[in-house]
Amino acid sequence: MRTATYVGDHTIEIVDAVPAAPAPGTVQIAVAYTGLCGTDLHILHGHMDARVSRPLVFGHEMSGTIAALGERVAGWAVGDGVTVMPLAWDGTCPACRAGNEHICQHLDFIGIDSPGSLQELWNVPAETLVRLPDGVRLDHAALVEPVAVAVHDVRRSELQPGDTAVVIGGGPIGVLIATVARHFGAEVVVIELDAQRRAQIEALGFATLDPRASDQVAWVEQWTHGAGADVVFEVSGAAAAVRGATALAKVRGTIVVVAIHPTPREIDLQRVFWRELRLLGARVYQRADFETAVELVAEGVIPADTLITRVVPLAQTQTAFADLEAGRAMKILVDVAGAGR
Structure with missing residues (x-):
């Protein structure tokens, strides 16, 4: 072989x-x-x-x-x-x-x-x-395996139907998290630098933001009527995204770190303190996540x-x-x- x-x-x-x-x-x-x-x-x-x-x-x-x-x-x-x-x-x-x-x-x-x-x-x-x-x-x-990652990430966030979710990074895992979060009842926006990827993501029915062309904090605040997002998923692995993620979350909102960061990153702990934010890691998956992922693939979600x-x-x-x-x-x-x- x-x-x-x-x-x-x-x-x-x-x-x-x-x-x-x-x-x-x-x-x-x-x-x-x-x-x-x-x-x-x-x-x-x-x-x-x-x-x-x-x-x-x-x-x-x-x-x-x-x-x-x-x-x-x-x-x-x-x-x-x-x-x-x-x-x-x-x-x-x-x-x-x-x-x-x-x-x-x-x-x-x-x-x-x-x-x-x-x-x-x-x-x-x-x-x-x-x-x-x-x-x-x-x-x-x-x-199925990357879908299971996304299912685990969304479950780890404790996202609820009607919540707002920001996904930073529109690669495969980011798109899958957005898809699973929407299937679980959330409103979702994806922040992505690459124009071609943004077009693909928009074709799937998601709102997207180019962080270089718009004030993402102002956009999210307007979208959430001044509150901030219920959940922010950091999927890009970029240092700037980690620094900016805390500004996008609501009071007692949740930030889920999904990307693998090869080196330590700066994070705005003052914002974490001030808004009582939750910062969670999400590494792999559990058996139930895999079984759900199989269902989502089989059902065409x-x-x-x-x-x-x-x-x-x-x-x-x-x-x-x-x-x-x-x-x-x-x-x-x-x-x-x-x-x-």
Whole structure:
């Protein structure tokens, strides 16, 4: 089989490998599609070299079908359509004992800390499988993992129907958060610098703001009749966005930090104090978030065809990352099943 492997120095190599049979308690998945994301870009840029082992087959946004079952696996059959919730926890650390297994203090994020889905055949623990309903397109199902991120972010905010939400950053996760927040009953505006992305977002029915062309604080205050937004999602990863987020939230409003910030950022703690703001982190997801994400994809709530800019063969993985970084795509899928063609 063929794999896309990060070898360090901003380089991905396409490597031939011999697939291993699934061990007891694991399943082997014939991977159909793998989505590329911002975390993968961090890996490629070397920002996570202190964490990841190299060479690393990475990737964690995926869909596929079961190819083989290891011993002691029940409830699954060869040919079942699946995606994977790529988290493995130890069950013994203080976070796990408190019921927060998804942010285990020794978390194995599969595809980062252990081999991921940019390979034709992928062995994973059976408990990480999430079943796909019959009829769901596998290219659409590759979006389930980032949709689960968005569901978790919105649930973490405790957003209520009728609330106002500002999403800072109109990339794939920002659009998904906006979509989920609207589905949950919120009014949403997305702040995005890139004109092409703003046009795509507006085509989905959202209001957008260009922070360089308008006073976003004044706009939000007018939109909310002087109150400020109930929830602000910081998805851009930009230092300026973190500094400005506190000015957009209402008294006792909530700011949810979604983006991965590679370095510490300044934040207006005086504003946090003055308005009694809540500042929350939202890292990954829980099982219920994944199950909701599957439902949203299956029901067509997620604009999958709009979000998927294109599908590329495994051999073009490195080029696809260059396009993502340059802003030439919203979401790129790798056709892993076609890797040998």
